[in-house]
Amino acid sequence: MKAFLALVHREFIEHRGAFFIAPLVLVGIVFGLTILAFSVNRLDTRFSGQLLTVVPTWVFEAGFAGLAAAWLIYLGFVLFFYCADGFAADKRNNAMLFWKSMPVSDFTVLLSKFTAAVTVLPGAVFGVALLSLVGMFGVAYVTTLFGGLAGADLLGSIIAIYGQMAMVFLVVMVCGLLWYLPYMALVGAMGSAVGRWAIPLALLLPTVVSALEWVTLGGAHPFATHTWAYLDYRSQMPIALDHLDQVWEGQQPFEPIVFVTDFLQKFDWLQVGIGAIFALVVLYLASEYRRRAAVN
Template sequence: MRAFIALVRRELIEHRGAFLWGPLALVGVLFGATLIAFTFGRVDARFSGAMFTVAPLRIFEIGFLGFGAGWALYLIATLFFYCGDAFWADRRNNSMLFWKSMPVSDFRVLMSKLTAATTILPGTVYAIALLSGLLLFGVAFVTMLINGSATWAAFGSIAVIYGQVALAILVAFAVGLLWYLPLMGVIGGLATAMGRWAIPVSLVLPAIVSMFEWVILGGIHPFSTHTWNYISYRASLPFGEGGYLDAWFLGDAPFSALAFATDLINRTDWLQVLIGLAVALLAVYLASEYRRRVIGD
């Protein structure tokens, strides 16, 4: 177990640039731009403070949720390239023979990479998302102090909103990782055999399969097949239209993490999640067998 934890930790060490230093730099740039905007008069602090006086909770909710959505997109994109790189990293940096000499199976090595992609690496991005929310919290309260409208009640209300949105972002991250797990497993499996070529191949392969279905079974065009419809369905998160977020945005009730999580969980096809888990494990197993039998022998 200690060896497996060490392998997972190795992934963070080797990819901390994309999952730690890069996001921190982005937060620093955004925070610096905000400070410059206030310092050089690009934003009127009195006007900003007046806005937070009129609707402090709503502005902070929307702003923090916007940050969460942005970090979710960043995480999805980064994990896509991570799986295309990490699963063949040992082969690329000529350390394959070293890892094959260790008392750790190829399956455990590859599973440590998939585990890192669903735990410690997203956890790092989530921590950065919380930090960006804290900075937004600070900007909101400072402008209220400048405007003279800050109170302890306002501080407490914004703190409650911070907790609600932070919990909602955590649930969205968790469901999203489970939903996209088969994609990560398949890309990782392809990368074990063909390296970074797995990234363009994973983008083109669905279109090729859909085209063959169209040629064999017929249809209007290659992008109107059962294959393409299923891939399109699995490529989008199960938020959908007419859910809690739409109702909350159009209403005036405070944001509820419990209502958001309940709506998201109810909208998620958990049978598809279980099928995706099986597909990811199968892809990693086949990749480990290829790595054991072909690579490094």
């Protein structure tokens, strides 16, 4: 177990630049630009503060959701590139013989990389994202102070909104990682064989399978098959929109607990289980290829 945790820690050390340092630098730059914009009067603090008090709850919730969505996009982008690059790093930097000498199997090495991809590395981005959101909320509260309309009640509301939206952010991120588990495993498994070409090949493989079904079983075109329909479904994370539709229509305010409860109840957990099994299978096949390729 200690060896496995050490391998996971190694992945964080080797890739902390993309998952921790770069996001942290980005947060510092954006925060600095925001402070500079107010200090040189590019933004009117008094006007901004008064504007925030018009619909303060909605502004903070929408701002949190927008920035959290941006961080999720960043996380998905770097994760897939990590899977394509990190799974082939040992072969590329000539460290394969070193890792082969350790008392761990190839499957354990690949599993440690995959575990890092769904735990430690997203956790680092999540921590930096929360820090950036603290900065955003702090700047917004200071602008309300300049507007002369801030108080203890508003500060309490901001803290409550931050905690509730952080919970929503965490739930959506974890479910997203679980939902796209098979895609990350496929890219990582192919990365162990073809390196950085794993992403385009992983995109090509489903197309080939769908075209093969069209050729053998028929259909209107290669993208009108059961394979393509299933892949299209698995490519879009199922998000319950009933509560959000009511919020957008102005029928009720956004309730994080209601959204999370509805989201988890309607999430396709069966497909998550199928995806997890698929991920373990392709990782095992990749480890067998890695083991045999290293011997040859």
